[in-house]
Amino acid sequence: MALNKILLFSLTFQLVSLLLRVSSESPWITGDVTQTPMKYLELARSPEVFDSMVRIRRKIHENPELGYEEFETSKLIRSELDLIGVKYRYPVAITGVIGYIGSGEPPFVALRADMDALPIQEAVEWEHRSKIPGKMHACGHDGHVAMLLGAAKILQKHRHDLQGTVVLIFQPAEEGLRGAKKMIEEGALKNVEAIFGIHLTNRIPFGKVASRAGPMLAGAGFFEAVITGKGGHAAIPQHTIDPVVAASSIVLSLQHLVSRETDPLDSKVVTVSKVLGGNAFNVIPDSITIGGTLRAFTGFSQLQQRIKEVITKQATVHRCNASVNLTPDGKEPLPPTVNDIDLYKQYKKVVRDLLGQEAVEEAQPLMGSEDFSKFAEVIPGHFSFLGMQDETKGYASSHSPLYRVNEDVLPYGAAIHASMAVQYLKEKASKGSISGFHDEL
Incomplete structure (x- = not known):
């Protein structure tokens, strides 16, 4: 009898050790991912996600397309969503794509990335520079698309844990052609209760974010x-x-x-x-x-x-x-970009849990503008800047022919996107805030 107890204890100990080792070695954790927010950055840094984001970003960068001309960019996005099994609507606002991950039921929360390039001749000499004369991704939109697709990969892997539905908005024509308004007119925000957007910037230290409650952009x-x-x-x-x-x-x-x-x-x-x-x-x-x-x-x-x-x-x-x-x-006027105070509080908490207490900086209002403001005018929205500044390397400002994206920051954006969506759905579900959704997607 004593020998049997010893053998049983030994087998149990080995099994627990094995499970702990597998859990620590594999970023693709199982179970309720909403209970492990610290894992998101690890998931985004895994080769499966990071390498795909870099590949996508470089391919889009080589083939820049101006507003409402993003047909190849849109095709690439759809092919990536097909690969991971995400359902989507297309076309929306000519070239836009809207993906859906989760239960298909309320609550609904949206994540947005813009897709268009600028009429600028690239002056950066590197392997993946623009192949289209006079056109360049000089505002980071190629990185924005890559980060949202990275987040989609994470969220789709754990779609059964989502307590609602994440809406992925890939928006055309942000640069002055009012793509957000056209997407809204074609139902992009149907049933959506809140929306989040991220913009890369070289003005903030790497791995930090800047945001504020209330008016942020003019x-x-x-x-x-x-x-x-x-x-x-x-x-x-x-x-x-x-x-x-x-x-x-x-x-x-x-x-x-x-x-x-x-x-x-x-x-x-x-x-x-x-x-x-x-x-x-x-x-x-x-x-x-x-x-x-x-x-x-x-x-x-x-x-x-x-x-x-x-x-x-x-x-x-x-x-x-x-x-x-x-x-x-x-060119119709854009309203100011105004961040919802409750979403801002939630954002600060999520990012601090994810990246540390010092990761969030209070942004000063800027006189620049953003098409995201049209979304945030209709429903509560939150827009933030993600820093990619590296003191050892020079990164030109947006809309410069010398603009570059620090690709090491892509996992941060993907992790923040995924974390915000999951946390928002979790909190809404816990409060029982369901908005009577009965239509088909």
């Missing part, structure tokens, strides 16, 4: 005006109505809208960035075209109206006429 709009006079010989200006002088006065007067009419504690920007007109040294042209951008957190419509008034009335002072377009080339 609302943005554009304007274009044609000032028309009467052209003629430059040697006899008295016989002309000079639109160049009128345009010059208008540009200077527009600067007073911020310096003289705006509360110094309320940030606003009015920038004239385009002046076109004339093609000879001795000829006064018939017209001058100017254009630019405005940024504001508050009083956006009022600022638009004042821009229009200054242009038209200053033109009149100089005997010219002016027509003003506040949506040139169909």
Whole structure:
């Protein structure tokens, strides 16, 4: 009898040891993944996930596509979702893709990545530089897609543990063409209760994030005006109505809208960035075209109206006429990006659990804008920056021909995406917040 007890104890001990060793060696843990948030970064760093993210990022980078032209990028995303068995909708907003992971039942939470490139000639010499002249991923959207697909891989592996449904939004046309609005119009946010977005940046130390509750990025709009006079010989200006002088006065007067009419504690920007007109040294042209951008957190419509008034009335002072377009080339204004305070609190807790207490920095409001704001205008949203700064290497700012992505940061983005989605669903399910979903996906 004693011998049997010893043998039983020995076998039990060996079995427990084996299970512990397998658990520690394999990042693909089994069981309820929602109970092990510290595992997400380990999962994202595994060769299965990290190598695929790098491969995807480089392939997209080599083949950049502008807004609403992301057909090959979209095809790659769909092929990756097919490989891991994720259902999706396509097309949404021409090239967009929406994937679904989980129970197919409420609650629903969305993760968003933008896909489009910029009309920039890449100046970085490396093996996977852009193959398309004049086009480049100079804002990290290739990395954003790779990180969301990495998160999808993790979430799909543990889909049976999800207490709801994760919606993966791969958005086209973020760079000025309002892809978010078009996706919303085509049902991207149907039944979704909250949305999260991540943007890479070289302004924050590697592995840290920056965010804040409330307004984070400014609302943005554009304007274009044609000032028309009467052209003629430059040697006899008295016989002309000079639109160049009128345009010059208008540009200077527009600067007073911020310096003289705006509360110094309320940030606003009015920038004239385009002046076109004339093609000879001795000829006064018939017209001058100017254009630019405005940024504001508050009083956006009022600022638009004042821009229009200054242009038209200053033109009149100089005997010219002016027509003003506040949506040139169909560029509709974007609202400010405002982070929901409850989602921000949840985000801070999740990231600190995942990356450490010092990983979260308080972001300062920026005058840049983001198409994500359209999603966050409809439902609670949270947008954050993920740092990839490395003091031993130089990383140019966004929209630069020298822009690069630090690929070592990709697992951080994938882990944050997956962690936020799982934690959000877990908390919503625990509160019993179900929003009556009965339709088919």
